[in-house]
Amino acid sequence: MNHHEHHIHGGLIPFVHLxxxxxxxxxxxxxxxxxxxxxxxxxxxxxxxxxxxxLGVTCIGASIMGPVGEKAHTEFTxxxxxxxLLGMLAPFLLVLSAPVTLxxxxxxxxxxxxxxxxxxxxxxxxxxxxxxxxxxxIGGLWVLYTTSLYGSMHQSVxxxxxxxxxxxxxxxxxxxxxxxxxxxxxxxxxxxxxAVLILSxxxxxxxxxxxxxxxxxxxxxxxxxxxxxxxxYGGDAIELMIIFILCLQWYKSARPRTSMSVAYKG
Amino acid sequence: MSVHNQANLLKRNLFSGVLFGIGLAAFxxxxxxxxxxxxxHFYDKSTTALGLxxxxxxxxxxxxxxxxxxxxxxxxxRKSALNFLRWLGGVxxxxxxxxLYDGTVQHKVMRIHQIRYNVDILPYDMIWNAVALASVxxxxxxxxxxxxxxxxxxxxxxxxxx
Numbered sequence: 001m002n003h004h005e006h007h008i009h010g011g012l013i014p015f016v017h018l019x020x021x022x023x024x025x026x027x028x029x030x031x032x033x034x035x036x037x038x039x040x041x042x043x044x045x046x047x048x049x050x051x052x053x054x055l056g057v058t059c060i061g062a063s064i065m066g067p068v069g070e071k072a073h074t075e076f077t078x079x080x081x082x083x084x085l086l087g088m089l090a091p092f093l094l095v096l097s098a099p100v101t102l103x104x105x106x107x108x109x110x111x112x113x114x115x116x117x118x119x120x121x122x123x124x125x126x127x128x129x130x131x132x133x134x135x136x137x138i139g140g141l142w143v144l145y146t147t148s149l150y151g152s153m154h155q156s157v158x159x160x161x162x163x164x165x166x167x168x169x170x171x172x173x174x175x176x177x178x179x180x181x182x183x184x185x186x187x188x189x190x191x192x193x194x195a196v197l198i199l200s201x202x203x204x205x206x207x208x209x210x211x212x213x214x215x216x217x218x219x220x221x222x223x224x225x226x227x228x229x230x231x232x233y234g235g236d237a238i239e240l241m242i243i244f245i246l247c248l249q250w251y252k253s254a255r256p257r258t259s260m261s262v263a264y265k266g
Numbered sequence: 267m268s269v270h271n272q273a274n275l276l277k278r279n280l281f282s283g284v285l286f287g288i289g290l291a292a293f294x295x296x297x298x299x300x301x302x303x304x305x306x307h308f309y310d311k312s313t314t315a316l317g318l319x320x321x322x323x324x325x326x327x328x329x330x331x332x333x334x335x336x337x338x339x340x341x342x343x344r345k346s347a348l349n350f351l352r353w354l355g356g357v358x359x360x361x362x363x364x365x366l367y368d369g370t371v372q373h374k375v376m377r378i379h380q381i382r383y384n385v386d387i388l389p390y391d392m393i394w395n396a397v398a399l400a401s402v403x404x405x406x407x408x409x410x411x412x413x414x415x416x417x418x419x420x421x422x423x424x425x426x427x428x
Contacts, residue, residue: 194330201326206318212309229308236329243330247337256345 012157017065024061028054031102038105045105049097056093059085060168073154076219080227081234086164087137088238091171096245100182116185125186130177130193134200137174140166142207151217174200179245190250197246201239208232275347276416280409282338283356287405289332290357291364292325299381310379317376324372328364351415355408362401369394 031053035045062068063085071078100119104112118124126132144150144163153159176182178193212228215221299306313321342348369391372378381390 194334198323198326198330201329202319202322205325206322209309209318209322213311232308239326240329240333243333247333250334251337251341254341 016157016161017069020064021061024057028057031097031099034102034106038102042105045102049102051097052093053097053099056090056097059090059093063090064164076216076223076227077230080230083167084231084234084238087141087167087171088175088235091168091175092238092241094172095175095179095181098181104183119183120185128173128177129186130188130196133170133174133177134196134203137170138200138203138207140170141204145207145211145216146214148217150219154218175242178242179249190246190253193246197239197243201235204235204239205232208235272347275342275345276349276352278338279342279347279349279352280356282335282342283353284360284363285331285335285356286339286353287357287360287362288364289328289335289360291361291368292328293332295365295368305382307379307383310377312377313379314376317372317378320372320376321378324364324368349412349416351408351412355405355412357405358401358408359405362398362403362405365398366395366402369398 031050035050039045063072063082068078068082068085072082073079100115104115107115127136144153144167149159149163153163177188178197180187208228208231210228211231212225215224219227295306300308339348339353342353369381373380373391373394380387381394
């Protein structure tokens with residue numbers, strides 16, 4: 001099963017890639033359009049946010065199309081590289097580009113209100129809480145790699161797409177639940193987010209070592225070992241950036257109005 | 267600044283130091299023993315399930331602790347509340363305690379991996395844990411020194427004001 005030569009994908013794959021490619025180009029185009037519009041209506045939309053968006057969308061594309069996506073079908077290590085791009089790096093970059101803020105800036109008032117109502121709904125709150133988002137994200141990975149799902153995913157195009165959409169969405173939800181860039185109506189304390197972040201990072205690390213020792217169905221041992229290590233250290237690198245932003249946000253919020261020495265003097 | 271707040275900031279010096287010490291121990295473990303020397307192994311077949319969990323949690327925690335402690339350090343400086351001796355005591359304490367836990371419980375009981383393979387492990391284990399213990403003792407000494415120093419300062423201040 002390692003070499004999926006007799007993939008049923010065959011003719012479908014180029015079509016899926018074409019649709020996805022067009023969609024991603026459109027998504028970048030709309031962001032640029034919205035950024036331009038927001039800059040005219042409000043103060044200038046920061047250029048770094050636009051850059052993060054373009055990079056994030058590129059990561060999605062690179063994880064599925066191009067050489068990484070190509071090899072991901074046959075080699076587990078590349079699959080893991082693609083997973084890091086799609087499930088961690090792309091969501092992180094996209095969260096930093098504040099898409100919800102941009103949408104709220106540019107939608108007509110009535111639709112913007114509807115969107116903000118949706119964001120404030122109970123179910124949205126529940127799903128976007130750090131704990132639920134972590135379970136969806138890390139729990140989903142455990143299901144993927146410790147059950148037969150990984151094997152069956154390569155047999156069916158729809159399952160393959162579903163798993164990848166989930167990896168991306170859960171990754172985005174997770175990152176957005178940890179670092180607050182866009183407006184959040186149901187905020188959790190830094191301590192709470194830090195604790196859940198540590199536990200989920202632990203879950204990610206444990207799963208990587210589990211994969212190292214117990215290759216998923218059809219994956220040769222050497223590839224599972226390399227893939228597990230890539231997941232472990234690659235995950236660390238991206239989590240490091242999330243931790244850094246979370247701590248930076250704490251640091252900014254804990255800013256004193258006056259320092260102690262000034263208070264004493266004054 | 268209220269007395270309560272000051273006590274809080276003093277505690278935070280220790281807390282930040284301990285967190286940084288834990289992070290430092292984990293960082294040295296990873297860079298020196300895993301990556302540079304290749305003594306430690308990524309995975310050891312005799313690892314217990316609990317060992318895998320403990321290793322995962324501590325690895326994640328130390329990663330977070332390193333960054334969080336440095337931001338706390340910057341916050342203390344910004345508030346002119348940094349007590350460096352107390353912070354340093356915390357670093358030694360955190361470093362030693364984590365290495366001791368790693369060297370006894372994680373390496374020996376949970377068997378996540380050994381310090382080095384294909385050698386007589388006893389001297390390695392003894393040095394590893396002796397360094398950890400020494401670090402804990404230095405940490406406590408520094409803390410008690412910072413405490414007596416701050417009490418002295420307090421005494422001086424009351425003398426001046428009376």
